[in-house]
Amino acid sequence: MATRVAGSLCLATGLGDEMIVSSMKEYEEKAVSLALNRPKLQDLTNRLKAVRMSCPLFDTTRWVRNLERSYFKMWNLYCSGQHPQPFKVTENDSEFPFDR
Numbered sequence: 001m002a003t004r005v006a007g008s009l010c011l012a013t014g015l016g017d018e019m020i021v022s023s024m025k026e027y028e029e030k031a032v033s034l035a036l037n038r039p040k041l042q043d044l045t046n047r048l049k050a051v052r053m054s055c056p057l058f059d060t061t062r063w064v065r066n067l068e069r070s071y072f073k074m075w076n077l078y079c080s081g082q083h084p085q086p087f088k089v090t091e092n093d094s095e096f097p098f099d100r
Helices: 001-011 024-036 038-052 060-079
Strands: none
Touching: 024 038
């Protein structure tokens, strides 16, 4: 599971093609290659820092707001006597009265 999460994080930041490997051998080779190539490592670091301010992955306020929306939807389902069911959380949900 940890490898899937790490792969998803790399893809979300746009660094997936360069960072995702398919074996432990490739992982070791990539780590050694980056350790020996400081400019390449610095380039990856700089690109990650640059995307940090625009990537939804790092938007904690949005993430928390959407988590609160999902709790509110679940609570409304429960209070209306409905069984648990799948639903989508949308950014501009009129059902959610607490938008900041």
